[in-house]
Amino acid sequence: SQKIEQNSEALNIQEGKTATLTCNYTNYSPAYLQWYRQDPGRGPVFLLLIRENEKEKRKERLKVTFDTTLKQSLFHITASQPADSATYLCALENSGGGADGLTFGKGTHLIIQP
């Protein structure tokens, strides 16, 4: 069965350091992978999309890598700030294409300590 795995443990990072979050998947052949941020009691907010033919994507302090051989994406936040504290979700489009919507991982709760 298709599975998306994110580190379910909270990740504590010191302010100013780089936070690295992992998303692993099985039984998918995704054309692209997405990352979202979710704050408590709010809906997810789209951050970045990376396609299968892209190794790396950057947006300001965010960087995403995508390794289709390892079936893994890494999400980095450089120069982390307490305001970056949130849950980060990775998402893949299901094998049926857009009609099946996106499937999300459980998310990793990131805590940036001052």
Place this chain on the structure above:
Amino acid sequence: ETGVTQTPRHLVMGMTNKKSLKCEQHLGHNAMYWYKQSAKKPLELMFVYSLEERVENNSVPSRFSPECPNSSHLFLHLHTLQPEDSALYLCASSRLLTGGFDGYTFGSGTRLTVV
């Protein structure tokens, strides 16, 4: 505001009640979605609409009934719910049915409590 507005933000209902959740987007998006988010669980896709046509029903119990009267509005009608249906219900939209261009835009959700 994200451009996707959900009302109400909070709802408490009894198991015999009938209520509706409303979602509205004016982003010009062609696809809309209902997701359920329970504590400690990933988002669960419930329904997918593209150009007002339902294209997916993920084996959702019939006590949940979606309606999409036009491309800007989406409803989720609720009746005879169970306490385990208590969750955050999220509406999302995307420019195209595939989110492969610019992702989904989510509303802030409706926190539903069934008593």
